[in-house]
Amino acid sequence: MPRSEPMKAARGVRDILPAAIPLWRQAEEGAADVAKRFGYQEIATPIIEQLELIQRAGEDTDAVAKELYRLEKRGSQDLALRPEATAGVVRAYFEGGLNQGPQPSRLYLIGPMFRHDKPQKGRYRQFFQFNVEVIGGGSAGFDAEVIELAGAWLDEVGAGDLRLELNSIGDGKCRPAYLERLKEYYRPLKSRLHADSQLRLERNPLRLLDSKVPQEQPFKAGAPKITDHLCPECAAHWAAVRRLLDAAGIEYQVNPYLVRGLDYYTRTVFEFYPGGATGQQDALASGGRYDGLAEAEGWPSTPGVGFAGGIDRVTELMASSGEAVVARPAADVVVLPDGDLAVEAAEVARICRGVRSTAVDYEPRSLAAKMRAANKLGAKFVVLLTPEDAAKRTARLRDMSSGEQTDLEWVELPTRLA
RNA sequence: GUGGCUAUAGCUCAGCAGGCAGAGCACCAGAUUGUGGAUCUGGGUGUCGCGGGUUCAAAUCCCGCUAGCCACCCCA
Structure with a gap:
């Protein structure tokens, strides 16, 4: 037989092994707890959607062209x-009739997302997000609420110090005029911009603000700020969000360069970063208002606001900050048959499982080896079974911490183990 | 899309001025007249990522490829 490479996981995906599961659960359960405490209900939507839904929510960005997994x-x-x-949750909100219920709908979702990125630390092709969405409510109170919720989640799972950045990017009423001002500012500088940025200048000028090209940094300082050019409604919303955050004692930094590239995003945008990190660190959670999304999907115009938190990154932070989670033993009780007693050992295990998690060592190895294995598993008890015992439906129970052993009948096991 | 680093046992890695492929961990067995942890003893489980080149001789040097990691770019 020709030798071949053993099969490996697909590029950019990874396994969450048993030892890492407790940390993972802590991040997810922390998310669910916080969301429920704020009055949010869980929703689960398919991981496959019609291509058109995703394209409408992503327009014709490079990201959709290059990073989407098409089937x-x-x-x-x-x-x-x-x-x-978010695109799927908004679709489900209408399709499932949540728009007929009390408004707004407060929803959360935890699940895998897929992007064909080049993998690197904290960035996987299948990654998990905690999403929170408020659909059908346009008030500033909801913006502040989801920000508070995101911060509470990151706090409680032990993500450590955080930095919250905040901005408003206006809406369909005031943004077009601002974008004209921005273009006017950048046009004379066009020849000094990076090639990609020259394209953005006419197509998506807002993105010039979050450009990371070093030679363009000095230009940003002189650029008009969108928060200085909001329409009265957006300005009032912006002020209200900040007032609510201040009242809640939530610290934030206004970052006039924090933007979103798509038209359906409106008003509030925010991102949470690890506090210690400087510069270009990936966000732990990012979100904002998307009052134009429902309409982009072909549904009635409906406001919405929410965020997505990266569970992969958060668990990595938890692990590095020494968040200790003790893994539970796989089984409390291990049955060690001495000889060919698989049938009897399985029956004894079945009896024990009524009161404790129980495994059987079916391997034909020495009793010492079986004891070693049971010890490493973290077993609290082992049940030793010899052919003579089995014939009489008796067994020997050993307490692994004290070393104490007692001979008893199988039917006594549940009471002795309980 | 761009760049850097890496690839040797199941795992982590050493070996690289070219000369018989190694350690620790893990695993198996024994010391213990078939009862765990501690200790000791024994056991190597391998196409040195793949393909070429240089050489008497290549894990080691050179070229190409592939894969992984990391960073940049990007990130709905």
Whole structure:
């Protein structure tokens, strides 16, 4: 047989092994707890969606073109793996009739997302997000609420010091005029911009503000700030959000360069970063208001605000900050048959499982080896079974911490183990 | 898309002025007349990522490829 490479996981994806699961659970359960405490309900949407839904929510950005996992066409629908959750949640809100219920709908979702990125630390092709969405409510109170919720989650799971950045990017009423001012400012500088930025200048000028090209940094300082050019409604909303955050004692930094590239985003944008990190660190959670998204999907215009938190990054932070989680033993009780007693050992295990997690060592190895294995597993008890015992339906129970042993009948096991 | 680093046992890695492929951990067994942890003893489980080149001789030097990691770019 020709030798071949052993099979490995697909590029950019990873396993969450048993030892890492407690930390993972802590991040997820922390998310669910906080969301419920704020009155949010869980929703689960498919990881596949119609390609068109994702394209409408992402327009024709490079990201959609390059990073979307499209599925081979089956039947008449083009499908893709979801790269983010909000588009699907908004779709489900209408399709499931949540728009008929009390407004707004407060929803949360935890699940995997897929992007064909080049993998690197904290960035995977299948990654997990905690999403919180308020759909059907346009008040500033909701903006502040989801920000507070995001901060509470990161705090409680032990993500450590945080930095919250905040901005407003206006809406369809005031943004176009601001973008004209921005273009006017950058046009004379066009020849000094990076090639990518020259394209953005006419197509998506807002993105010039978060450019990281070193030679463009000095230009940003002189650029008009959108928060100076908000319409009265957006300005009032912006002021209200900040007032609410101040009242809640939530610290933030206004970052006039924090933007979103898509038209349906409106008003509030925010991102949480690890506090110790400087510069270009990936956000732990990012969100904002998307009053134009429902309409982009072809549904009635409906306001919404929310955020997405990266569970992979958060668990990595938890691990590095020494967040200790003790893994529970796989089984409290291990049955060690001495000889060919698989049937009897399985029956004894079945009896023990009524009161404690129980495993059986079926391997034909020495009793010493079985004891070693049971010890490493963290077993609290072992049940030793010899052919003579088995014939009489008796066994020997050993307490692994005290070393104490007692001979007893199988039927006595539940009471002795309980 | 760009760049840097890495690739040797199941795992982590050493070996690299070219000369018989190694350690620790893990695993198996024994000391213990078949009862765990501590200790000791024994056991190597390998196409040195793949393909070429240089050489008497290549894990080691050179070229190419592939994969992984890290960073930049990007990130709905």
